[in-house]
Amino acid sequence: GQQVMQIPQYQHVQEGEDFTTYCNSSTTLSNIQWYKQRPGGHPVFLIQLVKSGEVKKQKRLTFQFGEAKKNSSLHITATQTTDVGTYFCAGLRSNYQLIWGAGTKLIIKP
Amino acid sequence: EAQVTQNPRYLITVTGKKLTVTCSQNMNHEYMSWYRQDPGLGLRQIYYSMNVEVTDKGDVPEGYKVSRKEKRNFPLILESPSPNQTSLYFCASSFLGVGSYEQYFGPGTRLTVT
Numbered sequence: 290g291q292q293v294m295q296i297p298q299y300q301h302v303q304e305g306e307d308f309t310t311y312c313n314s315s316t317t318l319s320n321i322q323w324y325k326q327r328p329g330g331h332p333v334f335l336i337q338l339v340k341s342g343e344v345k346k347q348k349r350l351t352f353q354f355g356e357a358k359k360n361s362s363l364h365i366t367a368t369q370t371t372d373v374g375t376y377f378c379a380g381l382r383s384n385y386q387l388i389w390g391a392g393t394k395l396i397i398k399p
Numbered sequence: 400e401a402q403v404t405q406n407p408r409y410l411i412t413v414t415g416k417k418l419t420v421t422c423s424q425n426m427n428h429e430y431m432s433w434y435r436q437d438p439g440l441g442l443r444q445i446y447y448s449m450n451v452e453v454t455d456k457g458d459v460p461e462g463y464k465v466s467r468k469e470k471r472n473f474p475l476i477l478e479s480p481s482p483n484q485t486s487l488y489f490c491a492s493s494f495l496g497v498g499s500y501e502q503y504f505g506p507g508t509r510l511t512v513t
Contacts, residue, residue, distance in 0.1 A: 334501040
């Protein structure tokens, strides 16, 4: 079953507000990847984190990997309509199996 | 253009009728995998392959078969489809080794089993 818990399942924000999604694994991960899936589309790779405590930024997106390599977060500052979609984390196990979170859907309130 | 292709994109079939969904990549990737995506459950890995003739079960392999006879192709076979296999299926590929394991996804195959 699912071994990477991702919360929340949905997040409704006003345009311009911040958004955060969290992933927690029951086991230590070799790395963690983040993907974005637009409605009707396929997942698209955003970033990979490998080192304990790593923080990476992509413009308004900030990604963190926990010290124990069991948790991660994605934070978007000042959301825009182009950020709409579902964000997934995926943890790589030592046997190269990828375990995915259930995703967080970002919805911009009209 | 670097890409992962899947065929067919849409398929409606009946219980028990064997089917194959093809997946092909042109990036010389070692790693290929199949996922199913169901609402609220995210992506669940069915099978993955780290190279030709090497395949491993993912989280939900029951009812599926795969083969990896060539590096570029990784077909998904449903020998006797059942309604609970109605889902959106994605094939993905990546390099395997030091560095990024960025997964490149195909466009998806929406399967309905009646």
